[in-house]
Each structure stands twice: as structure tokens, then as C-alpha cells.
Amino acid sequence: MSRMAGKVALITGAGNGMGRSHAVRLAEEGADIIALDLPGAAADLAETARLVGEAGRRAAVGAADVRDLAAVQAGVDAGVAELGRLDVVVANAGVCDNPGPAWTIDAPVWQRSLDINLTGVWHTVKAAAPSIGADGGSVVIVSSTAGMKAVAGAAHYSASKHAVIGLMRTLANELGPRSIRVNALLPGAVGTAMTLNPATFARLRPDLADPTAEDVMEVLARNHLLPVPWVESADVSNALLFLVSDEARYITGTELVVDAGLTQKV
Template identity: 80%
Template sequence: MSRMAGKVAFITGAGNGMGRSHAVRLAEEGADVVAVDLPSAAADLDETRRLVVELGRRAVVAHADVRDPAALRAAVDAGVAELGPLDVVVANAGVCDNPGPAWTIDDEIWHRSLDVNLTGVWNTATAAVPAMRDGGGSVVIVSSTAGIKAVAGAAHYSASKTAVVGLARTLANELGPEFIRVNVLHPGAVGTRMTLNPETMARLRPDLENPSRDDVVPVLAANHVLPVPWLDARDVSNALLFLASDESRYMTGTQLVVDAGLTQKV
């Protein structure tokens, strides 16, 4: 396939989970990839690079915290120096802490969520957009169904994921004259470590001492219209591919939801 042939994609949070899936899916369609993640994710980034190169595409890895604008600019510069101007920017990096009711959230957790999930998207855009190819491109901001539907016990996460929608709308208006499109992708529960980790599974099944993946299946499936507990990361990446490719060339300022019906559940 060649829907992304000749294009260069810059992806944050690309060391694992959805970020790695996005990198591989775009590479399968012909894109070269600049994969960015935290310095602590060096081994994960190396694996992402291996998977992209295995597909016959070029890959540059860069270590940067999205809260650090200078580090992001250095990552962009390194990618562009080797691969050329950017065609696609995927603001994927994010964190999800679930401490409880809003009034119990401490300052550190609140600010970490806003700094990574909102300001990190802003930093990614301001670092990468100036390096995009003349003639346009696509910016995809990965939000969450928490940016659409209230999530009790996650005021900080919901606030950050809702705020990026407003940011995307403004960017879409500002960048439209340059034929740079900006859209938001809202995944539901995805079967990655952000969802299937001991802390989250314990929150979902407080009646069990050490709940397993199988134990949380009925709880998560009950949230969906379609009878599945979670999405595969590739399901989200397929939607991202559409937004990144020329197939969506006249879509900007929009929101695409991939959630097995979570936001429609009565």
C-alpha cells in the first residue's frame, strides 16, 4: 500500500502503545517516521525504529519530554535533517492518572496532566508545524472519549483532553490558509498499558485483590454499544491513517471518534 508514500510523520509518545502502532501503520503505507518519546523509553523507541525499518522505511528516534519545548525543537531538527520536511504531525503523548474525586486531586497530578496532555500538544505543534512541507499537511491531535463524555474520578484528565479540542479548532483556522489541516482523534478504551495496568484494573474491580485482564472484561464491555471490552491500538491507527492521508484532504477542525460506541451508550 502507498497512501503515505513519500511522506514524513512526526509522532510523540511513539515508544509503545498507540504511538508505536501509529508509527508502524503509517510506515506500512509508505511513510518515514520521526519517533519521539521520553529518554526513559529508549529501549521502547529502539523497538519502534526496528519495526519501521523492517517495513523498508526510514526512522529517526529522538528523546524528548513534550513538556520541554527546546527538546522537542531539537527532535524536529534531527528528524528534518535526515528525512526532510514534515507532512504529518501526531500529538499522541499523554498521561492518565485516576486519583479520585476532583476535590481530592493534588496539585502535582493536576499540573502533570495539564502540562503533558495540553501544553505538551501546544509544544508539539509550535515545534513541528514550522517544519512542515510547503503546500500543506496534516496535524492529528490524539484526545480521548474523556474529551467528549464526563469521566468521574478523572477531572484533570477530562479537562486536558477537552481543552485540546479548542486548541485544534483554533489551529485549524490559523493553519488552513497554508493547507495544513488539524483534526482530533478520540479513542475509547484501548488494550494498551494505559488501560490494562494493575492500578487501573484494581480501580475497575475493587472487589478483587489482584484483578487480571480477564476480570475487567465484563466491566469495560458494559461501557460499549458494541460487545467488546477494548479496542486494539491498530483500530485507532487505521482512523489516524485516514486523517493523516490525502483521503481526508478537505477535513479540518473535525473530531473522529473510535470508541465501540462508548460515547453513545445510554
């Protein structure tokens, strides 16, 4: 397949989870990858690079916390210098937790969520957009169904994911004249560590002493129109591929939801 032939895509949070899935899927379609993740994630990034290489493409990896604009800028610049161009920006890095009602959230916990999920997205686009060439390109901001539906117990997360949709709409207006499309991708529950972890299991099944993923499947499935507990990273990556490909060349300023019907469940 070659829907991304000759393109270079930047992905933050590319060391694991959806970020790695996005990197591999775009590489399978012909893209070279600039993969950024936290300092200390070198082993994870090396595995992402290995998988990109297995797909026959090149990967330039870099350590950058999206809260650190200078580090993101350095990672972007190094990747573009190594791979020669930039066509696609995927602002994927994010954090999620459920600390409790809004008025009980500690200020540092609140700030961390906004610094990564909102300001980190702005840093990513600020650093990368000037490197997108005259032929234009595509920016995808990974929001969440929490960006269009309230999430009790995670006000900081929901606020940050709502905010990046507003940022996306503004960027679509600002970058459109440069033929750069900007859209948001809104996954629901995805079968990664952000959903499948002991803290989430305990929150969903407080009746059990040590719940597992199998124990929460029925609870999660109740939230969906389709009879599944979560979507897979590959499903989100396929949606991403569509948004950044020429098949979506006139789609900008919109949100694509991949949630098995979570946001429409009544």
C-alpha cells in the first residue's frame, strides 16, 4: 500500500500505545516517521523504530517532553534534518487519570493534565507547522470522546480534551491558506494501558478485590452501541490514516469519532 508514499509524519507519544500504532500504520502506507516521546523512553522508541523499519520505512527518534517547547523544537528540527521534509503532524501525547470530583483535584494534578494535553499540543504544532512545505499537509490532534462528553471524576482531562478541539478549529482557519488541513481524532475507550490498568479496573469494579481486564469488559461494553468493551489501537490508526491521506484532502476543521457508539448511547 502507498497512500503515504514519499511523506514524513511526526508523531508525539510514539513510544507505545496508540502512538506506536499510528507510526507503524503510516509506515505501512509508505511514510517515514519522526517519533518523539519522553526522555527515558529510549527502549520504547527503539521498538517503534524497529517496527517502522520492518515496514520498510525510516524512523528518526527523539526524546522530548511535550511540556518543554525547546525539546519539542529540537526533536522536530533533528527529524526534519534527517528525513528531509515534514508533511503530517500527529499531536498524540497525552495523559489520563480519574482523581475524583473537580473540587477535590489537587492543583498540580490539574495543571499536569492541561500542560500535557493542551499546551503540549500547542507546542507540537508551534514547533512543527513552519516545517510543513509549500505543498501543504495535515495536522491531526488526538482529543477524546471526553472532548465532547462530560467525564465525571476527570474534569481536568475533559477540560483539556474539549480545549484542543477549539484549538483545532482555530488552527484549521489559520493554516488553511497554506493548504494545511487540521482535524481532531476522538477515540473512546481503547485497548491500551491508558484504559487497561489496575486503577481503572478498580474504579469500574469496586466490588472485586483484584479485578482484571476480563472483569471490566461487560461494564465497558454497556457504554457502547456496538457489543464491544473497547476499540483497538489499529481502529484508531486506520481513522488517522484516512484523515492524513489525500482521500481526505478537503476535510478540515472537523472531528472524527472512533468510539463504538459511546457518544451516541442513550
